[in-house]
Amino acid sequence: MSTTTTPTISEEHPIAPFLRMDRMPHIWCPTCGIGTIVKCFATALDESDVDLDKTAICSGIGCTGRVAGYMNLDAFHSTHGRAIPFATGLKLGRPELQVVVFSGDGDLSGIGGNHFIHAARRNMDILVILVNNFIYGMTGGQNAPTTPITARSSTMPFGNFERPFNLPHLAESCGATFVARWTCLHIRRLTKCMRMALRHKGFRFIEVIAPCSTLYARLNRLGSGLDLMRFYHDEAEIRHGADTREVDIGFQDRIICGNFVNEERPTFSDMMDAHYNEVLGDRYVPMAPEGGWLHD
């Protein structure tokens, strides 16, 4: 008599342990790309050896600004544009933490642009995942520092005439030591890139292009979510190690993706420790990895 085994069917989604399931459903629109990117990030965490209890996530404000609130980590939903300096405080206050900033293009490169360039300059040891949907989504489709020239937004109803940022180039030229760009269609490659970035030390920047069919695509008549995915499929070009000066994004133009920069350079804390060790010798007392917590 033969025995049959019943395949085990899990009731729980594999990434559920990484999410605050008690906060579902999330607020994102159907066809929004942010959820896919969160899935990639959760998978990357799952496949990495990072200590989740020592991982903090920080967001600013906006659609992507809600990511921190859905991740089952120590999570900080801070103010508009200030996720990077808040994360800097977390990292320097307790150096053993892995600190991740997850926020949008308007938040990190608009109102938070000054913090972005300075954290990159310092090679502050944080991972920044920037979801770029070319528009301010949460507030209703206003022009962003990433809106391509001629693209319409609610505040550029006749088309944008301001030159947008080339974010990978901005990050690299300011000193980021890991720079990549993917679209939310590149699920496997993006997940792998996130795994690499989680292992890397220093200022790590991943730009992820994501559709906003509610606003950006509607204002620009780009079709449905499926059309947007098809556009990424047809127009994204993978060019690892590309010169970041050449990865500008034009309206409905090619999107150059890939892992562009991956360098080893001492972080802010490495530089501080090395310098004080040299000039102060035994007198230097670095902050303990678990922070400067004063307790009995």
Added chain:
Amino acid sequence: MKTDPAGVLTGVHYLDGDYACGEGAMAAGCRFVAGYPITPSTEVVERISQRFPMMGGTFIQMEDELASMAAVAGASWTGTKSMTVTSGPGFSLMMENIGLAAMMETPCVVVNVQRGGPSTGLPTMVGQADMMQARWGSHGDYELIAMSPQSPQEAFDLTIDAFNLSETYRVPVMFMMDECVGHMTEKVVIPEADKIDVVPRVLSKKKPGEYLPYAVNGRPVPEFVRAGDGYRFHTTGLTHDEKGYPVMSAECQHKNVYRLMNKIRFNAADIIRIEEEDVDGADVVVVAYGITARVTRAGIDMARAEGVKVGFLRLIVVWPFPEERIRELAKKVKAFVVPEINLGQMVLEVERCAAGKAPAILVPHAGGGVHNPEDICKAIVEAVR
């Protein structure tokens, strides 16, 4: 508990208020400071950056005051006591994240060495015109604590108190120095570490899963945890419930805002600190704070020489305001006289609490210098006529 001796420079020193404030922070156990240079406050962080590397502290000069205040809030969530230092224009920029710290109930100290304003104003000269901004500067309803030292010694002592109050009530504490006290050099006695009481960050003993970040269970403030201890907690600047999850409703807003306000209002008696001299039987009580308290004493002496019975009430903790005490005194005195280096800020509080029972007479000064004691004397003498 007693403080960590590593930060305590025990001895008798000759220090200005800025340095004394920095020493107070280090003695209180502060080990993270983020700041941006601004006159007349910069000596505070210069002192700290000189000594922090030898005691396990980290100073970072941020790109602006927005970032400084955000970094301080972030660092505080690791359990590391944190502070930033600024003056008027920088204080304005910090308001956004002072509101975040108030909403997330993040202990921290914000030093404002006040100079003349508005705008760039008088960068190197004294003002006291940020007192209302300290209370109301960030948007929305919240309460916090503000204090004002009158000397370098008090800058040292009160900075320790500021940290202790911020831990006890989980609020940002505004340390409202002024340029005169900041740049005045006097004797400062720093006691031994075992004489300095500090309020440590006591962490919740609840297990992850049982812990609710904003449940108070009858205490004035929620229990602490810190990032990196496995609690996987959530905190936000949005209106939130006990889990720290956003809830967009009038009911949740009511609970959230009332608790933020009441933790200070219901404990005001524990927080308020004033100093009184010859108030009993006085016809006039002068109310002053900071450097103006020092000048006021000369004005009071002159008025007494003219036969007026004058008392003095010095505000040490300025916010919450000593409402009850002013109400009581208003029934007994003929008038309050309030000299301050602005065109009428704390005098409005005195007037509100006196509620018409006694007038509150402002002795204004637009800034750039301190009062002439004769002007204070004149206001006192005229008040009883």
